[in-house]
Amino acid sequence: MQVIQSVGQMQQFSENMRTQGKKIAFVPTMGFLHEGHLSLIDYGRKNADVLIISVFVNPTQFGEGEDFQEYPRDLVRDCEIARKARVDVVFVPEVLEMYPKDFQTYVTVESLSQPLCGAFRPGHFRGVTTVVAKLFNIVKPHIAIFGKKDFQQWVIIRKMVKDLNLDIEVIGLPTVREHDGLAMSSRNSYLTKEERDSALSLYQSLNMAKDMVASGERNVSQIVCKIKDFILSKPYTKIEYVKICSPDTLEDMETLEDKALLAMAVKIGKTRLIDNTLLEVAKEKANATDHVKIQNP
Amino acid sequence: MQVIQSVGQMQQFSENMRTQGKKIAFVPTMGFLHEGHLSLIDYGRKNADVLIISVFVNPTQFGEGEDFQEYPRDLVRDCEIARKARVDVVFVPEVLEMYPKDFQTYVTVESLSQPLCGAFRPGHFRGVTTVVAKLFNIVKPHIAIFGKKDFQQWVIIRKMVKDLNLDIEVIGLPTVREHDGLAMSSRNSYLTKEERDSALSLYQSLNMAKDMVASGERNVSQIVCKIKDFILSKPYTKIEYVKICSPDTLEDMETLEDKALLAMAVKIGKTRLIDNTLLEVAKEKANATDHVKIQNP
Numbered sequence: 001m002q003v004i005q006s007v008g009q010m011q012q013f014s015e016n017m018r019t020q021g022k023k024i025a026f027v028p029t030m031g032f033l034h035e036g037h038l039s040l041i042d043y044g045r046k047n048a049d050v051l052i053i054s055v056f057v058n059p060t061q062f063g064e065g066e067d068f069q070e071y072p073r074d075l076v077r078d079c080e081i082a083r084k085a086r087v088d089v090v091f092v093p094e095v096l097e098m099y100p101k102d103f104q105t106y107v108t109v110e111s112l113s114q115p116l117c118g119a120f121r122p123g124h125f126r127g128v129t130t131v132v133a134k135l136f137n138i139v140k141p142h143i144a145i146f147g148k149k150d151f152q153q154w155v156i157i158r159k160m161v162k163d164l165n166l167d168i169e170v171i172g173l174p175t176v177r178e179h180d181g182l183a184m185s186s187r188n189s190y191l192t193k194e195e196r197d198s199a200l201s202l203y204q205s206l207n208m209a210k211d212m213v214a215s216g217e218r219n220v221s222q223i224v225c226k227i228k229d230f231i232l233s234k235p236y237t238k239i240e241y242v243k244i245c246s247p248d249t250l251e252d253m254e255t256l257e258d259k260a261l262l263a264m265a266v267k268i269g270k271t272r273l274i275d276n277t278l279l280e281v282a283k284e285k286a287n288a289t290d291h292v293k294i295q296n297p
Numbered sequence: 298m299q300v301i302q303s304v305g306q307m308q309q310f311s312e313n314m315r316t317q318g319k320k321i322a323f324v325p326t327m328g329f330l331h332e333g334h335l336s337l338i339d340y341g342r343k344n345a346d347v348l349i350i351s352v353f354v355n356p357t358q359f360g361e362g363e364d365f366q367e368y369p370r371d372l373v374r375d376c377e378i379a380r381k382a383r384v385d386v387v388f389v390p391e392v393l394e395m396y397p398k399d400f401q402t403y404v405t406v407e408s409l410s411q412p413l414c415g416a417f418r419p420g421h422f423r424g425v426t427t428v429v430a431k432l433f434n435i436v437k438p439h440i441a442i443f444g445k446k447d448f449q450q451w452v453i454i455r456k457m458v459k460d461l462n463l464d465i466e467v468i469g470l471p472t473v474r475e476h477d478g479l480a481m482s483s484r485n486s487y488l489t490k491e492e493r494d495s496a497l498s499l500y501q502s503l504n505m506a507k508d509m510v511a512s513g514e515r516n517v518s519q520i521v522c523k524i525k526d527f528i529l530s531k532p533y534t535k536i537e538y539v540k541i542c543s544p545d546t547l548e549d550m551e552t553l554e555d556k557a558l559l560a561m562a563v564k565i566g567k568t569r570l571i572d573n574t575l576l577e578v579a580k581e582k583a584n585a586t587d588h589v590k591i592q593n594p
Contacts, residue, residue: 106407164434
């Protein structure tokens with residue numbers, strides 16, 4: 001396994017691989033790797049010839065007062081994990097090479113960056129799309145793999161790739177959870193024992209919503225109210241948002257139809273956590289009847 | 298010579314060439330090709346294995362009330378010229394494939410897009426950088442060639458390529474002029490005979506400025522005033538701006554030092570023309586004396 005720090009060296013490595021006809025998979029990360037990252041890495045290993053991950057805590061996606069300084073870092077441990085997962089290259093650029101003093105170019109995905117986390121973290125997604133565009137141009141992958149725990153990020157990057165005609169396949173993989181359901185996140189390391197107990201309410205509320213939908217509830221505000229009450233009944237919790245929206249446009253929904261995204265951001269003490277799930281409305285009676293008809297013509 | 302319309306086909310063609318180790322040169326144009334374009338095409342022919350040009354009148358770089366609809370188009374003539382210039386591929390995408398209905402991703406180079414033309418054409422450079430980023434991702438060139446008649450555009454694209462780590466060499470070539478000095482432009486076709494006479498004042502004023510500098514003038518406002526008076530003395534002229542600034546940062550200068558960019562935009566009737574030149578301050582006496590010393594030690 002190679003650790004590459006320089007942009008030029010990384011580009012040359014990838015260019016050589018491409019000229020040799022090798023397929024490159026890329027997993028961009030902010031490091032402090034966990035099982036969630038490993039599921040992306042495994043997918044990359046199985047679906048390409050060359051597997052590159054980046055470890056870069058990207059300053060432009062953190063706002064004022066956010067946790068850029070405190071964000072957990074452990075490059076030695078990350079490299080050990082990457083080596084065991086048969087990663088070929090860990091790309092670890094320096095902040096000053098990525099953002100030199102007169103840096104002034106940004107990539108923005110407009111509408112999709114406005115709602116949900118975008119409303120509470122102004123500039124966050126501009127930082128994400130800019131750094132991902134840069135990393136794509138440096139690592140030159142054929143496929144890039146993201147976790148759907150950051151569902152909005154995944155939708156935005158998929159849109160950026162389509163709009164800018166980047167010749168890259170964007171893969172989104174399901175959230176990986178702890179044994180009790182807490183979504184894997186590097187930020188879980190911030191939680192005290194008591195906060196972690198409260199943090200479970202995010203996952204539990206996703207299941208509550210699924211149960212409500214299964215019982216026939218279609219009214220979005222009913223579901224959202226119930227979830228908010230439940231989460232706020234736990235100590236240390238402060239809700240940023242709980243929303244049910246279109247998984248494609250991220251626009252608010254009033255009544256559940258077909259598929260909907262339930263997404264939330266909640267502060268547990270000082271730690272901001274996000275989680276989401278897809279709510280799928282079971283087939284309507286009309287279809288069920290059709291099905292019966294086919295079975296019993 | 299191939300004419301390719303589809304984004305996917307263009308990407309596949311270029312990917313094949315790159316895998317074969319071929320060097321690709323790219324000249325993006327809005328068509329209605331003239332000698333200025335041909336100098337870029339010739340450079341590409343001489344410095345790469347594969348030469349691709351695009352012909353695309355890009356709607357996102359035209360503002361309200363600008364000449365998107367009227368912009369001169371003649372694809373048959375352009376293809377004939379390209380064929381004679383030994384272009385390998387003319388890429389002619391459709392507006393709707395480049396900008397589908399829900400398009401929402403933009404590339405912005407911030408500070409450099411503010412002054413000069415940026416101040417008079419809001420959104421123009423955002424349109425330019427977005428379409429050039431898209432074309433780069435579709436055509437996948439090793440080198441891309443631009444004319445320095447659009448000096449600010451060239452500086453902005455060079456900056457975008459650096460900031461976004463695009464692995465592309467950006468070449469800027471000198472303005473090509475008619476026999477009497479008028480800078481080549483597809484928009485020259487809008488000019489009446491009388492307007493064309495007035496349009497010559499742009500080139501003439503560049504020379505006036507050079508003469509002033511050669512005579513020792515270092516005061517920027519003196520030079521700018523004289524130029525403005527001269528241009529306004531011609532019929533049909535309306536000045537948008539005449540500026541002397543740093544050729545790197547495009548920031549205003551008060552006193553000439555070393556190299557400066559003299560840039561202007563002038564409306565001749567309804568036709569907006571731009572032109573520019575570099576003003577170079579001759580070596581100061583100190584250096585000249587040094588030189589003499591070396592010659593006569």
